[in-house]
Structure formats: C-alpha cells, structure tokens
Amino acid sequence: MAKKKSPVLKILGFVFCLLLGAACSFVALAWVSLPDSYEIPQSTTGSTPNPSNGQLDVETIKGQDLSIHFLELGNKYTGDCTFIKSGNTEMLIDAGSRESSVPVISNYINQYCTDGILEYVVVTHAHQDHYAGFATSSGKDSIFDIYKVNLIIEFAKTNKADTATMQANYIREKGEAKDSAGNQTKVVTALDCVNGTNEAQRTYDLSSNVNFTILYHEFYEQEASSENDYSVCLIVNQTTSAGDKHYLFTGDLEKDGEESLVSSSKNEGYLYEVEVYKAGHHGSKTSSSEALLKKVKPKKVCVCCCAGSSEYTSKNENQFPTQIFINRIAEFAETDQVFVTSLCIDYKNAQFTSMNGNIVISCSFATATTYVNCSNNNTILKETDWFKNNRTVPPQWQ
Numbered sequence: 001m002a003k004k005k006s007p008v009l010k011i012l013g014f015v016f017c018l019l020l021g022a023a024c025s026f027v028a029l030a031w032v033s034l035p036d037s038y039e040i041p042q043s044t045t046g047s048t049p050n051p052s053n054g055q056l057d058v059e060t061i062k063g064q065d066l067s068i069h070f071l072e073l074g075n076k077y078t079g080d081c082t083f084i085k086s087g088n089t090e091m092l093i094d095a096g097s098r099e100s101s102v103p104v105i106s107n108y109i110n111q112y113c114t115d116g117i118l119e120y121v122v123v124t125h126a127h128q129d130h131y132a133g134f135a136t137s138s139g140k141d142s143i144f145d146i147y148k149v150n151l152i153i154e155f156a157k158t159n160k161a162d163t164a165t166m167q168a169n170y171i172r173e174k175g176e177a178k179d180s181a182g183n184q185t186k187v188v189t190a191l192d193c194v195n196g197t198n199e200a201q202r203t204y205d206l207s208s209n210v211n212f213t214i215l216y217h218e219f220y221e222q223e224a225s226s227e228n229d230y231s232v233c234l235i236v237n238q239t240t241s242a243g244d245k246h247y248l249f250t251g252d253l254e255k256d257g258e259e260s261l262v263s264s265s266k267n268e269g270y271l272y273e274v275e276v277y278k279a280g281h282h283g284s285k286t287s288s289s290e291a292l293l294k295k296v297k298p299k300k301v302c303v304c305c306c307a308g309s310s311e312y313t314s315k316n317e318n319q320f321p322t323q324i325f326i327n328r329i330a331e332f333a334e335t336d337q338v339f340v341t342s343l344c345i346d347y348k349n350a351q352f353t354s355m356n357g358n359i360v361i362s363c364s365f366a367t368a369t370t371y372v373n374c375s376n377n378n379t380i381l382k383e384t385d386w387f388k389n390n391r392t393v394p395p396q397w398q
C-alpha cells in the first residue's frame with residue numbers, strides 16, 4: 001500500500017517548484033535583455049593587474065554604449081586628451097601635449113572613429129598641453145585637418161595663452177575647420193552654452209542614453225589669476241538599467257574655479273556624485289579641492305600625466321600626481337581606484353613609459369557595470385612601484 005504524502009512534504013514540494021520556476025524566468029529574462037554583440041571584456045576590475053599585459057579589445061569596447069578613453073600622448077610631456085564614444089557619436093576633449101601628439105591621437109581614435117567625423121570637440125583652455133594638437137604650425141596637420149568637426153566648444157576667456165604664436169595657430173586652424181556637410185565648423189564658447197547665445201545649447205545628446213552638459217563657473221565671465229581657471233567644465237550623463245551614471249571633466253580648473261563650480265551647482269543641479277573624475281590639472285596640489293571632492297565623491301579617478309616628471313618642478317612631492325592630491329582623494333573621495341596614463345623615467349633624456357597606459361572606462365545600459373581596461377595594466381596607483389618609492393600611503397589606503 002502506497003504511503004500518503006504528509007501535508008508538510010506537499011507544501012515543501014510546492015514551494016520548491018515555485019522557486020525553480022522563478023529562477024528559470026529570471027535566467028530567461030536576463031538572457032533576452034543582453035544585446036547580441038555583448039561580450040564580457042577581458043579585464044574588468046581596477047584592483048587586479050592585467051596578467052596578459054595585452055592590447056585593448058577594441059571590438060568589446062566598441063560594443064559598449066559609452067566608452068571614455070584617457071590617452072597617452074607619445075612624448076615625455078604631461079598633457080590632456082580624452083576621447084569619448086557613444087553609438088556613432090565621437091567627441092574629443094583637448095588634444096595635448098605637443099604637435100607631435102597629433103598622429104598618436106589620430107592613430108588611436110581611428111580604431112573607434114571610422115567615419116572621419118568628430119561630432120564635438122571641446123578645447124578647455126589655451127595651454128599647449130591641452131590645445132597643441134589643434135594649434136599646429138602651418139604645414140603640419142592639426143586635429144581639425146584630419147577630422148570633420150561639427151561643433152567646437154571652446155574656452156570663453158584667455159589672458160595668458162601658450163604662446164602668442166600658438167594662439168594665432170589655433171585661431172587659423174579652427175577657422176579652417178570643416179563640418180561633415182563641408183561648411184565651416186561652428187564655434188561656440190562655454191558661456192554661449194550656459195546662456196543659450198550663438199545658438200548654443202547647455203546639453204547635447206551623444207546617443208539616446210548619453211548626453212553631456214556644460215557646467216558653469218564664474219571664470220567664464222570674470223578675470224582669473226590663473227589661466228587654468230578658464231577651463232571649460234562638463235559632465236557626461238548616462239542612463240543605465242541600474243540608474244544614472246556621471247563622469248566629470250574639469251580641465252585644469254583650480255581651487256577657486258572648483259569652489260565656484262560647486263556653489264553654482266547648488267542652484268543649477270547639474271553636478272552629481274560621479275562614477276569617474278578626470279583628476280583636475282593632472283593631479284596638481286592646487287586642484288581636486290575638498291569642496292569639489294565632497295560634492296562629487298568619485299568612485300574612480302583618472303590622472304593624465306607623466307608621473308614623477310620634473311617638467312614643472314624638481315620637488316618630488318609636488319610632481320604629478322602630487323602627494324597632497326593623493327591625500328585629498330583618499331580622505332574626501334574615499335577611493336583608492338586611481339589610474340595614471342604615463343610614467344617618466346628620465347625627463348632630461350626624454351625617457352618615459354606607460355603607467356596604466358591608455359585608460360578606457362566603459363559601461364553599457366544593460367549591465368550597468370563600469371569597466372576599467374588599460375592598455376598596459378590595471379594596477380591601481382597605490383600598488384605601483386612608483387608610488388611605493390615616491391609617495392606616502394595615506395591612512396585611508398593602509
């Protein structure tokens with residue numbers, strides 16, 4: 001005679017079937033919501049070295065909804081160049097550090113930009129380590145000669161451009177720039193964007209889920225004691241399945257400009273906590289102030305510099321990235337996820353190498369995971385030999 005199942009067993013069996021059904025539905029839903037082209041990137045974290053030391057997987061990065069690339073510039077000089085891609089829209093923020101960087105930059109971005117069009121170019125300020133690639137001497141290709149550019153957003157003010165000759169070159173080159181329709185490229189200032197003058201917009205779309213907003217600070221209008229404080233600042237905003245993500249670019253803005261940026265944002269509401277912050281002014285002690293870091297609390301910080309170079313000072317602790325910058329990131333940003341493009345070996349003899357190399361941050365709507373994928377390795381700053389030999393570990397990083 002068959003035994004009758006107890007009621008408790010029946011209930012347990014029912015619950016088990018329910019859980020199994022729910023799990024199967026979840027897996028099926030997750031499967032269909034991933035895009036066909038999605039692949040897991042080769043190296044995905046900021047905390048472990050990339051053992052392969054390999055090349056970036058370009059196709060994987062191209063498949064992400066947003067990628068942000070902090071570029072090495074092919075010489076011993078510190079400088080900025082950030083390439084941003086979302087869908088078929090490409091954007092360049094600055095093109096340092098010297099004329100010789102132009103082919104280095106174009107060779108890199110041609111992997112991602114196949115139509116020869118940069119929809120947006122931002123020129124943060126008139127220092128050669130940021131705009132040399134736009135301001136080449138006549139006869140040498142500038143970024144504006146190599147690409148069609150649909151819109152240039154430039155600094156609203158300058159009073160000590162590097163140098164008068166370079167500024168003249170910049171004015172000539174941007175005047176010759178052409179857009180994708182063959183017309184002269186439209187040029188607006190950051191102040192035009194804020195005020196809506198000259199048909200400029202405050203926010204521009206990169207794709208359906210990604211846009212950028214020009215942020216306001218007073219030195220778009222007021223005299224600044226430092227040319228750096230004229231820097232164009234912007235925030236990239238991305239909608240993902242797990243909420244919005246933000247990425248902050250402040251050029252070489254220094255403490256006064258940062259304080260104005262933060263106080264202006266109280267009324268405007270465009271400045272958020274950010275996923276990634278491009279370290280202001282290459283990790284200088286005069287930028288990345290407490291006020292800014294407390295406001296934006298970056299999860300990751302990318303420094304564009306040739307670490308430990310004596311280009312600007314022989315005093316070790318003030319060479320980029322400076323000890324004071326590191327201390328403030330550790331204390332107020334509360335992250336140790338700091339990445340640096342290049343490493344100086346011997347400035348006088350022009351010897352340099354990659355630190356992390358080209359740093360690529362990428363994120364897609366579906367997974368909402370922020371990937372760090374560097375061309376040399378993914379070692380965070382505090383774990384590098386350079387840091388161990390030249391910097392003191394802040395207490396928060398111990």
Ligand SMILES: [Zn+2]
Pocket residue numbers: 079080127129130252281282
């Ligand atoms: Zn700079």
